[in-house]
Amino acid sequence: MTNYLKEDAIRRVVFSELSKLDMPEQDAKYLVEGLLHSSMRGIDTHGIALLPTYLEELRGGRSRTKPNLQWQQPLPCCLKLDADGANGVVAASHAMLRAIEVASVYGVAVVSVRNSNHFAAASIYTHMAAERDMIGICLSNSDALVGLENGKEPFLGTNPIAMTASGAGGELFDLDFATSQVSYSKVRRHLNEGKPIPSGWAKDAEGNDTSCTNEFHALEALGGYKGQGIGFMVQILTSVLADTPFDNQLSHLYCEPYDSPRNIAHTMVVLSPAMFDPTNGSVDGFKSRLSGLMATAREQGDGVTLPGDKERQCKSARAQSGIPVSPEFYNWFLELSETN
Amino acid sequence: MTNYLKEDAIRRVVFSELSKLDMPEQDAKYLVEGLLHSSMRGIDTHGIALLPTYLEELRGGRSRTKPNLQWQQPLPCCLKLDADGANGVVAASHAMLRAIEVASVYGVAVVSVRNSNHFAAASIYTHMAAERDMIGICLSNSDALVGLENGKEPFLGTNPIAMTASGAGGELFDLDFATSQVSYSKVRRHLNEGKPIPSGWAKDAEGNDTSCTNEFHALEALGGYKGQGIGFMVQILTSVLADTPFDNQLSHLYCEPYDSPRNIAHTMVVLSPAMFDPTNGSVDGFKSRLSGLMATAREQGDGVTLPGDKERQCKSARAQSGIPVSPEFYNWFLELSETN
Numbered sequence: 001m002t003n004y005l006k007e008d009a010i011r012r013v014v015f016s017e018l019s020k021l022d023m024p025e026q027d028a029k030y031l032v033e034g035l036l037h038s039s040m041r042g043i044d045t046h047g048i049a050l051l052p053t054y055l056e057e058l059r060g061g062r063s064r065t066k067p068n069l070q071w072q073q074p075l076p077c078c079l080k081l082d083a084d085g086a087n088g089v090v091a092a093s094h095a096m097l098r099a100i101e102v103a104s105v106y107g108v109a110v111v112s113v114r115n116s117n118h119f120a121a122a123s124i125y126t127h128m129a130a131e132r133d134m135i136g137i138c139l140s141n142s143d144a145l146v147g148l149e150n151g152k153e154p155f156l157g158t159n160p161i162a163m164t165a166s167g168a169g170g171e172l173f174d175l176d177f178a179t180s181q182v183s184y185s186k187v188r189r190h191l192n193e194g195k196p197i198p199s200g201w202a203k204d205a206e207g208n209d210t211s212c213t214n215e216f217h218a219l220e221a222l223g224g225y226k227g228q229g230i231g232f233m234v235q236i237l238t239s240v241l242a243d244t245p246f247d248n249q250l251s252h253l254y255c256e257p258y259d260s261p262r263n264i265a266h267t268m269v270v271l272s273p274a275m276f277d278p279t280n281g282s283v284d285g286f287k288s289r290l291s292g293l294m295a296t297a298r299e300q301g302d303g304v305t306l307p308g309d310k311e312r313q314c315k316s317a318r319a320q321s322g323i324p325v326s327p328e329f330y331n332w333f334l335e336l337s338e339t340n
Numbered sequence: 341m342t343n344y345l346k347e348d349a350i351r352r353v354v355f356s357e358l359s360k361l362d363m364p365e366q367d368a369k370y371l372v373e374g375l376l377h378s379s380m381r382g383i384d385t386h387g388i389a390l391l392p393t394y395l396e397e398l399r400g401g402r403s404r405t406k407p408n409l410q411w412q413q414p415l416p417c418c419l420k421l422d423a424d425g426a427n428g429v430v431a432a433s434h435a436m437l438r439a440i441e442v443a444s445v446y447g448v449a450v451v452s453v454r455n456s457n458h459f460a461a462a463s464i465y466t467h468m469a470a471e472r473d474m475i476g477i478c479l480s481n482s483d484a485l486v487g488l489e490n491g492k493e494p495f496l497g498t499n500p501i502a503m504t505a506s507g508a509g510g511e512l513f514d515l516d517f518a519t520s521q522v523s524y525s526k527v528r529r530h531l532n533e534g535k536p537i538p539s540g541w542a543k544d545a546e547g548n549d550t551s552c553t554n555e556f557h558a559l560e561a562l563g564g565y566k567g568q569g570i571g572f573m574v575q576i577l578t579s580v581l582a583d584t585p586f587d588n589q590l591s592h593l594y595c596e597p598y599d600s601p602r603n604i605a606h607t608m609v610v611l612s613p614a615m616f617d618p619t620n621g622s623v624d625g626f627k628s629r630l631s632g633l634m635a636t637a638r639e640q641g642d643g644v645t646l647p648g649d650k651e652r653q654c655k656s657a658r659a660q661s662g663i664p665v666s667p668e669f670y671n672w673f674l675e676l677s678e679t680n
Contacts, residue, residue: 077417078447078615107418110448112616135577150643163573173576175569207641223563229515229647232637233503236513237475240629241616246636275418276452276581289580296586297572301547303490307569 003330004322007036010048013333016340021058023065027086030093034124039323042314043176045185046121048323052332053254054087054118060258063087063117069094077102079111080242085261088119092138092266096125099270100132107275113266114242118142118253122162123176129270130164130172133283137269138162141238143262144248146180147218149225152207154218157247158183159234164308165273167291168284174308179231180219187216238265343670344662347376350388353673356680361398363405367426370433374464379663382654383516385525386461388663392672393594394427394458400598403427403457409434417442419451420582425601428459432478432606436465439610440472447615453606454582458482458593462502463516469610470504470512473623477609478502481578483602484588486520487543487558489565494558497587498523499574504648505613507631508624514648519571520559527556578605 011032018028031054039047057063067086073079079098083091095111102109119125122138129136142157158178165173182201190197196211204210205217221227235247242265251262273286298304318324325333351372358368371394379387397403407426413419419438423431435451442449459465462478469476482497498518505513522541530537536551544550545557561567575587582605591602613626638644658664665673 072618074615074621075447078612080616080618082618107415108448108450110611110616112618114618135581148637148640148644150645151637151640153640155637155640163576165576173572175573177566177569181563222566223521225645226517226562229517232513232633232647233515235633236503236505236630237611240626240633241475241611241613243618243625243629246633248636271450271577271581272418273581275414276420276450278412278420278422278452278454278583281414285583286580289583290576293572293575293580293586296588297488297491297495300488300491300493300495304488305490305565307572 001327002324003327004324005048005330005333006322007040009337010036010323010333013337013340014051017055017336018065020340021065023058027090031087031089034089034093034120037124037127038121040315040318041311042318043121043123043311045183048325049329050118050120052329056258057117058087062258062260062262067091071098077106077108077110079109081111081113083113083116085115086117088117088264088266089124091116092119092125092268093128095266095268096128096136096138096270099268100129100134100136103134103270103272104132107272109268109270111268112242113268114244114263115261116264116266117262118264119266121176122160123164123174125268126162126164126176127174130166130174133166133273133287135163135165135271135273137271138266139234139238140266141235141244141247141250141264143250143252145184145219146221146228146231147203147207148228149221150207152205152217153248155248156221156228156231156235157250158219159231159238159247161230161234165290166287167294168287169291171291171294172308172312173290173294173306174311177222179222179227179234181222181227182219184219187219191216238267241265241267341667342664343667344664345388345670345673346662347380349677350376350663350673353677353680354391357395357676358398358405360680361405363398367430371427371429374429374433374460377464377467378461380655380658381651382658383461383463383651385523388665389669390458390460392669396598397457398427402598402600402602407431411438417446417448417450419449421451421453423453423456425455426457428457428604428606429464431456432459432465432608433468435606435608436468436476436478436610439608440469440474440476443474443610443612444472447612449608449610451608452582453608454584454603455601456604456606457602458604459606461516462500463504463514465608466502466504466516467514470506470514473506473613473627475503475505475611475613477611478606479574479578480606481575481584481587481590481604483590483592485524485559486561486568486571487547488568489561490547492545492547492557493588495588496561496568496571496575497590498559499571499578499587501570501574505630506627507634508627509631511631511634512648512652513630513634513646514651517562519562519567519574521562521567522559524559527559531556578607581605581607
């Protein structure tokens, strides 16, 4: 049986718990709203399902409830944030909001974030930009899960890239992808259900393609060597730029103990489309062209689905139903509710 | 029998021909050096093999030998270039060099280019940045060859992305990929040789995977829906930003007549790693970390190949052998040589 939870119930209980942990109200808001944003849009692995782990990280000290965010801005459009071990959603929200602010004035902003933690879904932050008519781009490195071609051990993270941009009339281009062929959670679902893994998803300990769940050792990169290259690209633009550990030096999200910093790096890029408009210098042209492109793409076939379509449909459905959660999460949440 | 041509022979003959067409010497240099750069590194489809077509474009007026490049710089780091129908290599070289100049001062630069043409390989330009210790990123839209999931007609270009960054001791991270699973030229090679197309490369007129060369209708996106999303991302950051035709509205490179403008859009992004360095603010830390990452990756297995490795090996080999060319190209070049 699937249990459903309403947004407001989660908000109330989690805010209360975060307040007991002494997290500032605004940061708690970023954290809860970010996870709800993912869950409402159907990105269940990167939504409220992360709450038990995030709370363990805060309680154990792996992430700090009251980080001392240190900003440097050597030049107007170049920003660096040492997040002092903040929860990743908190760090990335601060970074993106500042990037938006700078890009609103200077047309472009790049923020390099170090000493952060797992930040849920990259699209949480790119949405913040799109809501303000900016193009938001977000990258992060992450612990190694993806194997190299001709390599045996996992070496690259699933290193996500997201980009969101607003069209006219509520249209949204909303891309958020991992640089692995599929996410680890998809493989794990096959592991849990005892189903064979489709070819091209996973490698065994010898680096060969495997469909056997108990031979799983590493994920396959998106489309082979190209995805491997994109994974490196993200790592270079995040951790190499910010001087933080390589993907294969990072501890794993779900590995206890929860008391050591992980030092994950993110990079936020925000562009103001109006500044690049060749004619009238307003954002309206860009928005209407983006909507036109997406409308034309939808005319190409009944089943054509564009980045963001499924998430929008899911959000509408879940506004009615609430967010479906596993029995384990439901019980965890009930317990948390009793103490808050 | 394979024929080989030496760089200097090509330089001499093509410069002379471009000078007859009244192209300014500096622009001719960009064009010839860009194509040689690709050919020497083994990117044969995006090197001197393009010369016959590029010369037809210049003779026919599709691209202009003496374009009136129009720059706008609404804010220090945001630049727009209307290339006035310049040859793509010329337009993109000007754009990247200006981006490097701006990023050297401001840390970041974004240049949106409109009204350009085919620009050969994106890595020609990202190399320019890496040679000056900057991170160079280059995107372009292109005529539609990639089919959408559940769509029948080609809708997206192979919309390339390249990023190059310099490490210490001559190390180079050098990624240049199309957002299709494979390039059209790879499929064409199978067509020419009458060999079946591997599964996952191409679609027939109904949008289904096909291995039959005479059923080829569109390329498959890199890794399926993710590559489709990346193709849209590139198009949005190039043509939607610059207000130029969508991929599926562009004429095809090899379609005569050569007298109508194509209006391709590129985007150059340059970052100064020094500006993002959290400690000493010099580029040395970034360079040494990048080399460290690549060295660690190479230790993962004997056959591990990183973006740029094959190209570097090819360049060494061709410095000795010259550039291998097809009999057709060789004859074309001999004829051109006689008149120059």
